[in-house]
Amino acid sequence: MSIVRNRKEYIQAIADECMMMLWIISEIRLDGDGDTFENFRSLLDEGPRATDRSYHFDPLASISHKKVLILKAGTLISSDKCKLLWSQFMVHVDSIVTLVLDVEGKLTRTLGEPVKEFLRSARDNTWATIKMLLVTETIAAASYLQYGLLDLVLDEGAVKELLSRLKNHGRNVVESKAKEEAATISMRMKDRFTKLFNTYLSREQKRKIDVQAIVQSALDECMLMLWVISAIRLDGDGDTIENFRYLLDDGPLAYISREEELILRAGTLISPDKCKLIWYLFMVEVDPIVKPALDAQEAYKWNKRMSGIQIALLALRVATSTLIFVTTGVPVFF
Template sequence: QKKLLDALSGPVQSILETGERDSWASIRRLYRRETEHIILTFSDSLSEYELDQTTSVEMVLELREHARCTVVKKAREEAGNILIRMKGRFSTVLSHDKDLMPRTWIANEDIHAITREARLAALRLMSVMAAVRLDDKPDKIDRALMVSLLDGGPLCWKRSIEFTSDPLASTTWQEVLRLILCSLWFTRHGVRNKLEHFMFVQVSPQDTLITPVQCKSIWRQFKAETEYPVAQAILMQEAHRRSNNSLPPAWTILVLAILGFNESMFLLR
């Protein structure tokens, strides 16, 4: 069990801290590889003892369960720090460009688009941490969170979907299986059709790390605590624009550079 703890705990934490979309795929590969390796070694050591088959199988199953519990425990610890992780991810994306260079907030920076990109990165991090995914079952937590929480979502969702109830007003992801009344506008034909759309999230309560209603609460707190850096960016951009407007025309600067101050003043007279 100590070997399993050492082989899984640290690497699982490192993977979850990255918050990439394939984080759980990486964790599954790690979990299966390390678990099978240690179980094989353990089974070989059991052969030295005269144990019946039932006892050996039970011990192996116990070891496998311990491996799973190790991963789940570490995931729960990381989920408890999700707000801090989200704010860190938001700050990184907001204040650095794609080349990881600090933003200067000059006039041509689209602060609204950058803010949305930073929030999306934070939201995806929360979707990774919302549930344990060791069984490789598909879910739509990422989609559910984007539709329910992210401002300025896809145009088709914003204009055409009417939710019969709040998709995140639930304590389990299983309850996110709900009927959503969609109103789809077909602009080509000018016809409005209604259809039933199911959003299915296959996550059991046992595998839930952050419930839907907790996600909503965390997101509300996250937005409140990240408004200040956005406001600062807007102020810096406005200050940059004002400083540019206070400069003399470009042709004046060019004349000064070529003729000098005295000659330029003589021409202006």
């Protein structure tokens, strides 16, 4: 809704500017007298705006003569003609707004659900796939928009501006979906791990179970989920999953100082500090799921790993609390 509302405000601002143009040229005002712009607006602005799609503009409607707002002397465009021109202009604006809203609505629908599914599936090529989808669907929407604009007689500059807005709209849809998915990543990681862990165990029941391998495979997929959603990578740059793994698995005493190397400066959805915190908390949450399935030797290795995670989590919490306290003077407790 906010995107549409902003667009309506933008269109209305253009309409106001065009109304000012018509007022200025409607009369020669060298003597300093004549109508005011406010009176001129009241003459033209009778009825709903062009952005109200439920209203049908009728350029042939009878023109009322309630007020004589344009001087007879020095008049270039009569009040009747001004109203007719404005009515015709608003019909034109309404047609453009309707077309643009329809095309952008279709682009939103063709991108929204597929992008969500790609982000949730979390593969090495997720962002490359999303970028390909964005480019393909934006080109298709742009072709549809250009075809619809043929009968609306717009100059080349105006068409280019509308196409540019359409391109930005498509990207905004992708970024909005990514932000929504980033907000629920912790819960989805735990759900994915539980499902994968139970599925792998059931498959291995008829043969010797390598629980450690099953755990690592499930952890790898969850780490990939976090990496995919940590930043928007439509421009093809940013960190790799290998560097990201090093960020999360580099031991309890590591201090986060490689942010600029590992996460995109622009497009970051989850900061490196927050990624580590999410990962450590996730490991603590899956610990009760893993432990019962481990034998003595595997349990020893797992407990040693979790001990490091617990120390790292405590260190990260202390560092985060200290940073917030130094910055704001407000103590923070986890």
